[in-house]
Amino acid sequence: MVSPFQDGEWRLARLERLGLKEDPFKLSADPRYLYLGPEHLAVYRQAVGVISRRRGLALITGEMGMGKSSLARRLYDVYASERSVEIAYIHTAAFRSAMDFARQISLALELPAQRSFQRQMETLEEKMASIYTANRNVIILLDDAQLMSSDSLEVIHRLYNFDYDAKVVQTLAFGQREMNSLFETNRAVNARVFVRLALPPLTLSSALQMVVFRLQVAGRQDAFIDDNAFEVLYETSEGVPREIIRICALATDYVLLNDLNTVNLDVVREVTKR
Numbered sequence: 001m002v003s004p005f006q007d008g009e010w011r012l013a014r015l016e017r018l019g020l021k022e023d024p025f026k027l028s029a030d031p032r033y034l035y036l037g038p039e040h041l042a043v044y045r046q047a048v049g050v051i052s053r054r055r056g057l058a059l060i061t062g063e064m065g066m067g068k069s070s071l072a073r074r075l076y077d078v079y080a081s082e083r084s085v086e087i088a089y090i091h092t093a094a095f096r097s098a099m100d101f102a103r104q105i106s107l108a109l110e111l112p113a114q115r116s117f118q119r120q121m122e123t124l125e126e127k128m129a130s131i132y133t134a135n136r137n138v139i140i141l142l143d144d145a146q147l148m149s150s151d152s153l154e155v156i157h158r159l160y161n162f163d164y165d166a167k168v169v170q171t172l173a174f175g176q177r178e179m180n181s182l183f184e185t186n187r188a189v190n191a192r193v194f195v196r197l198a199l200p201p202l203t204l205s206s207a208l209q210m211v212v213f214r215l216q217v218a219g220r221q222d223a224f225i226d227d228n229a230f231e232v233l234y235e236t237s238e239g240v241p242r243e244i245i246r247i248c249a250l251a252t253d254y255v256l257l258n259d260l261n262t263v264n265l266d267v268v269r270e271v272t273k274r
Contacts, residue, residue, distance in 0.1 A: 014256040015218075024218035025249035027242070031077060034070055035213045037206030043197045044071060047172055051079070051139055055194040056160060056167040059145075059183060060174045062199030065242030068174040071199070072143045075172065085137050093142040093173070095152035102155050105140060121158050128159065128168045138169045146175035146182060153186040160192045201239025204231070210241065211248060225251070225263040232265065236272045247272060 015023060026033070036044055043060065050058045062068045069091070076089045088108035095101035102120040103113055111127055114120040131138050142148070159169050173179060183190045202210065208230060215224055225233065225248070233251070237243040250271040251263040260267065268274070 011256065018224070018255070018261065019220040019222065020215070021219040023249075023252070024214040024220070025245050025252055027245060027249065029070065029073060031074070032217055033214050034074055035210040036071075036074075037202055037209060039200050039202065039206060040067055040071065043199055044074065046195065046197055047071070047075060048078075050172065050194060051075075051137065051170045054137065054166040054170060056170060057156065057189075057192045058170075058172045058195050058197065059179060059193055060172060060197045060199065061177050061179055062174075063176060063240065065240040066199045066201070067241050068199060069143055070241075072141050072172070072174050075139075076141055079139055084135070085139060086131050087139040087141070089141045089143075091143050092147065093145045093175075094147035095155075096149055098152050098154040101148070101152040105155070121155070125158070125162060129162075132168045140169060140171045142171065142173040142175075144175060145173035146177075146179040148182060150182060150185045153183065153189045156192070157186065157189050160189075202241060202244070203239065204234050207234050207237070207239060207241075207244050210244065214245075214248075223262070225268075226265065229263050229265045229268040232268045232272070232274060236268075236274060 011023075015021070024033070047058060047060065049055070060068060060071070072089065072091075076087060079085045079087050086109060088105055090104055090108065093101075095104065099117045099120065102117060102124060106113065106120060106124055109124075109127060111123055114123055128138055156171060159171070160167070162168070173183075175182075180196065183193065211225065211230070229251075233244065233247050237247055247268070248263075251267050254267050254271055255261070255263055
């Protein structure tokens with residue numbers, strides 16, 4: 001029995017025996033392990049186009065585990081260091097009211113809190129105008145945007161009520177499918193949506209490439225999961241990236257505990273109970 005105090009060293013030693021310098025299937029976000037297959041890369045490129053061409057408002061939907069948050073974080077990482085950009089990233093856009101939304105965006109843009117919604121919006125609008133006249137771009141990334149209250153959409157309405165020859169603010173909202181219904185409750189805001197994008201499940205080929213990519217980042221070049229095992233793993237996951245990684249993590253744990261060298265069909269059946 002391995003004690004909890006020894007588990008980290010024991011696990012690392014077992015991983016190294018498999019040619020891995022670290023765990024390739026951690027569920028925590030790590031930008032080094034982000035893989036964008038053809039399906040998700042297409043959505044990413046369209047999102048970049050919305051920003052660079054100042055298209056305004058975009059909605060990006062996907063079921064749980066499909067990679068919405070990873071995509072939002074990638075966009076933030078890409079643009080956060082750009083001197084020509086002012087960016088706000090709200091990782092959980094569960095705004096209870098328009099005032100809550102306005103204050104959180106103001107805080108992200110390092111603006112002072114105001115007592116009234118009107119004054120908070122005026123402060124925001126003044127900031128947007130000054131950024132635009134300085135030939136800079138404003139990006140607002142809203143993750144889990146299906147959690148917003150319908151009242152909070154008034155902030156987006158106000159932000160897109162004043163424009164110059166191009167959109168001053170580029171807002172990308174990421175959420176589950178019900179986010180579309182939320183935006184439809186406000187006709188004025190819904191009419192402002194430039195594009196609606198959807199993250200699809202990964203194909204078998206893309207899923208395999210994602211796993212191979214993660215293994216290579218972790219140091220292993222040789223195959224780790226045999227073909228028959230991966231087909232069952234993929235069918236169980238239904239192409240959802242987070243679920244693929246979770247099953248791979250369970251299979252890796254099983255391999256380590258049972259002193260095996262690869263993930264075979266029996267291992268996948270054991271961890272998925274199929």
